[in-house]
Amino acid sequence: MAKTAKIAWRNLGRNRRRTLITGSALALSTALCIAAYGLTDGMNVEMLRVLTRYDLGHVQAHHAEYRERPTLKRTLPRADAVVAALRKDARVAYVARRVLSFGLVSRADKSTGVQIIGVQPKRERKISGIDASRVSGTFLPDDKTPWPPRGALSQAEKKKDEELTKKAEDDVLGELDALSGIGSGKGTGAGAGTGAGTAAKRGTGAGVRGETRKLADKLSPPPARPPDVYLGVGLAKRLAVKVGSKLELLAYAVDGTSEQVTVNVVGLYRTGTSQYDTGRLYMHIADVQRLSHLGTRVHQVTALVKDVDTARDVAKAARVALGVSDIKAVKKNPSSAPLVQSWNESRPDIENMLKLNEGSIVLIMLFIYLVAALGVINTMLMSVLERTREIGVLKAIGMRGSGVLRMIVTETTALAVISAVIGAGLGLLLNAYLARYGIDLSSSSESFTLGGVGFKPVFKAVITARGTLVPVVVLTISCCLASLYPAIRAALLAPAAGMREL
Amino acid sequence: MSRASVSRLSLTVFLASALAGAPAAHATSFEELVRRADMATRSKTSAAVLEMHVKTASYQRRMRLVFWQDDRGGRERVLIRILGPALWRGHGTLKIGSQLKLYNPRQNHVTVVGSSMLGDSWMGSHFSNDDLVKETRLARHYTAKLLKKWDGKSDIGAATYYRFRLVPKPTAPVAWGKIVYTVLEKGTTVLPIKAAYFRKYRDRKPKRTMSFTDIKTMSGRKVPAVMTVRVMSKPGEFTRLTYRKLKLDINIPASKFTEQALRR
Numbered sequence: 162m163a164k165t166a167k168i169a170w171r172n173l174g175r176n177r178r179r180t181l182i183t184g185s186a187l188a189l190s191t192a193l194c195i196a197a198y199g200l201t202d203g204m205n206v207e208m209l210r211v212l213t214r215y216d217l218g219h220v221q222a223h224h225a226e227y228r229e230r231p232t233l234k235r236t237l238p239r240a241d242a243v244v245a246a247l248r249k250d251a252r253v254a255y256v257a258r259r260v261l262s263f264g265l266v267s268r269a270d271k272s273t274g275v276q277i278i279g280v281q282p283k284r285e286r287k288i289s290g291i292d293a294s295r296v297s298g299t300f301l302p303d304d305k306t307p308w309p310p311r312g313a314l315s316q317a318e319k320k321k322d323e324e325l326t327k328k329a330e331d332d333v334l335g336e337l338d339a340l341s342g343i344g345s346g347k348g349t350g351a352g353a354g355t356g357a358g359t360a361a362k363r364g365t366g367a368g369v370r371g372e373t374r375k376l377a378d379k380l381s382p383p384p385a386r387p388p389d390v391y392l393g394v395g396l397a398k399r400l401a402v403k404v405g406s407k408l409e410l411l412a413y414a415v416d417g418t419s420e421q422v423t424v425n426v427v428g429l430y431r432t433g434t435s436q437y438d439t440g441r442l443y444m445h446i447a448d449v450q451r452l453s454h455l456g457t458r459v460h461q462v463t464a465l466v467k468d469v470d471t472a473r474d475v476a477k478a479a480r481v482a483l484g485v486s487d488i489k490a491v492k493k494n495p496s497s498a499p500l501v502q503s504w505n506e507s508r509p510d511i512e513n514m515l516k517l518n519e520g521s522i523v524l525i526m527l528f529i530y531l532v533a534a535l536g537v538i539n540t541m542l543m544s545v546l547e548r549t550r551e552i553g554v555l556k557a558i559g560m561r562g563s564g565v566l567r568m569i570v571t572e573t574t575a576l577a578v579i580s581a582v583i584g585a586g587l588g589l590l591l592n593a594y595l596a597r598y599g600i601d602l603s604s605s606s607e608s609f610t611l612g613g614v615g616f617k618p619v620f621k622a623v624i625t626a627r628g629t630l631v632p633v634v635v636l637t638i639s640c641c642l643a644s645l646y647p648a649i650r651a652a653l654l655a656p657a658a659g660m661r662e663l
Numbered sequence: 664m665s666r667a668s669v670s671r672l673s674l675t676v677f678l679a680s681a682l683a684g685a686p687a688a689h690a691t692s693f694e695e696l697v698r699r700a701d702m703a704t705r706s707k708t709s710a711a712v713l714e715m716h717v718k719t720a721s722y723q724r725r726m727r728l729v730f731w732q733d734d735r736g737g738r739e740r741v742l743i744r745i746l747g748p749a750l751w752r753g754h755g756t757l758k759i760g761s762q763l764k765l766y767n768p769r770q771n772h773v774t775v776v777g778s779s780m781l782g783d784s785w786m787g788s789h790f791s792n793d794d795l796v797k798e799t800r801l802a803r804h805y806t807a808k809l810l811k812k813w814d815g816k817s818d819i820g821a822a823t824y825y826r827f828r829l830v831p832k833p834t835a836p837v838a839w840g841k842i843v844y845t846v847l848e849k850g851t852t853v854l855p856i857k858a859a860y861f862r863k864y865r866d867r868k869p870k871r872t873m874s875f876t877d878i879k880t881m882s883g884r885k886v887p888a889v890m891t892v893r894v895m896s897k898p899g900e901f902t903r904l905t906y907r908k909l910k911l912d913i914n915i916p917a918s919k920f921t922e923q924a925l926r927r
Contacts, residue, residue, distance in 0.1 A: 267775065271775070314749075322747065322748050325749065326727055326746055326747025329747060329752060330727060333729045334712065337710050337712075340710070341914050342912055343912045373749050373768075374768075374769065376749035377769060411774055415721070417719060417721075417724075421767045421769070422770070423772075
């Protein structure tokens with residue numbers, strides 16, 4: 162065996178140029194495969210991270226119809242039980258509640274629609290990447306904003322309110338009566354009438370306003386201080402605000418009304434995904450519940466598991482614990498049964514996309530290695546052809562066919578292993594570069610979405626043992642297989658025929 | 664904001680409809696009937712005090728409001744102010760063309776709503792912004808075909824009813840595939856009675872209906888004093904507007920439709 166290896170090694174050195182060319186082709190193939198693997202894995206990891214850290218979580222619960230059409234009304238039934246069931250599971254790392262509301266945020270004459278995400282700051286910090294994406298200020302404070310409770314009007318106040326409405330109406334009716342018809346003199350008469358009406362309204366207006374404020378403050382008292390909001394740099398830029406700025410937030414409420422409140426910008430984040438950086442605003446969950454008249458209701462319970470591969474099992478266990486395993490029954494009865502799903506159950510499209518990505522890299526690897534293998538076959542056939550005489554002599558002095566076969570295969574394998582190791586080194590270097598800098602497409606678009614999940618336009622590679630070893634091993638095996646044909650041909654050579662080549 | 668302000672916007676539609684029935688020669692063609700029931704909408708100016716009653720599955724609310732409308736400048740201008748109750752008293756909406764501003768007196772803040780957001784669906788509302796633009800040009804954008812004509816009673820005595828099927832003209836920029844429009848004719852008065860809006864021509868159920876009832880004389884004209892909007896997919900829900908006072912073609916000062924006036 163040692164002799165065969167020795168001969169094989171020497172053979173490699175005989176035509177150095179050929180060995181070098183073939184070897185570098187193999188090394189480059191390996192490096193390319195490792196880089197492609199790294200990039201694909203990187204994309205998949207990023208996709209899963211964005212999906213599970215900003216949106217869904219590994220396991221999450223919603224109102225069964227929420228994700229079809231998100232509305233404020235579709236709150237999660239039995240939220241407390243869902244939280245308890247997930248917390249009990251040892252495989253679960255963190256659980257958090259979220260409220261998902263909508264509003265209009267404005268400053269001066271700029272305004273923009275936003276999704277208002279009510280979070281439990283202490284938990285959210287652990288469960289989502291939103292705090293880690295902070296670029297200035299702080300994250301939301303742990304405690305909710307002090308906010309006096311809503312009150313009801315007394316009988317006397319109700320009466321007062323009706324009087325105020327009547328007064329306002331009477332003022333308007335007076336103003337209407339004072340206006341003349343379009344055709345009937347736009348002169349001084351009409352002008353004076355309008356002026357008088359307006360003046361009269363102004364006189365009573367201040368009183369009505371003061372009384373109204375008192376009543377309104379009782380019905381819906383303002384917060385003790387502006388609630389804090391945490392928003393993306395894109396939104397901050399659009400509204401020209403920085404940390405410490407005040408904004409007006411008009412939040413939609415579940416009963417169809419709205420509440421307006423001044424809010425304080427406490428911190429800014431940048432995820433790199435424009436969908437999140439311009440369209441979202443984070444607030445304390447209790448503040449959003451207050452603004453959107455939700456009481457203690459929430460729209461989402463989300464959980465991170467310790468090992469992402471257990472997500473499906475954790476979701477299943479939670480469904481069993483809650484008695485909501487029958488998805489059809491849950492969908493039929495959405496207001497009393499929560500829909501608990503793992504990320505890949507609620508987004509099978511994303512899971513399929515990830516699998517497709519992995520599939521496509523295997524396909525690419527096959528093509529690259531097919532070409533490499535053809536190169537190896539060619540090289541070894543040439544090498545065998547050149548050495549016909551020599552092989553004939555070897556066989557004549559007693560080497561068996563199997564020995565010749567072993568020799569050729571060993572030669573190829575040695576070449577493949579050395580090339581693969583060098584290629585792996587190159588691939589790792591390339592991957593290290595791609596992991597750090599990535600391929601930046603941000604000049605062509607700010608962010609892109611796949612299956613409704615927004616991504617940074619920077620592809621970064623990840624380095625994994627599998628992504629490095631699989632190309633090396635597959636290359637070695639395919640080279641071994643490729644060398645079999647020339648090796649068998651050499652092994653079957655009749656000694657006399659070989660000698661005749663003299 | 665959504666429901667309140669959208670409903671406020673919808674007042675344009677209602678007001679427009681209520682203005683129908685301007686005195687004119689006896690209508691002869693169907694198009695003319697549709698135009699008269701609908702096109703009187705473009706009365707130059709109007710002001711009205713209304714009661715708005717919104718009922719949904721989860722709540723109901725009554726509000727009193729004043730509505731000012733002026734089309735004289737080319738762009739439609741609308742100012743709506745809520746007169747009560749306390750929580751919303753003084754809230755104002757100013758709409759000039761497609762620009763919308765909302766005033767909150769407690770915050771003393773005006774929110775400018777971009778036109779792109781106007782085009783969005785108005786959450787949970789019984790109205791959409793399309794109503795404002797497209798509703799008012801029935802005769803121009805739709806072809807009318809008479810489905811039925813009958814004599815019947817009405818609030819103002821025996822009258823002739825017409826039911827038309829309105830189909831959009833090929834190039835009309837409209838949201839509805841079909842409207843079934845019922846109008847009433849009595850003497851020189853032509854009034855809308857009911858409009859059923861269908862998404863597609865072949866739809867069997869309308870998406871939404873508007874009915875006009877309680878014909879009264881206001882500002883010297885006969886107008887339906889109550890309009891009720893129902894969305895078929897939300898049974899039991901409606902938005903009802905009731906006129907308490909209506910004045911037409913009055914000389915509204917231009918300063919009414921400014922941000923200063925909105926903030927007042």
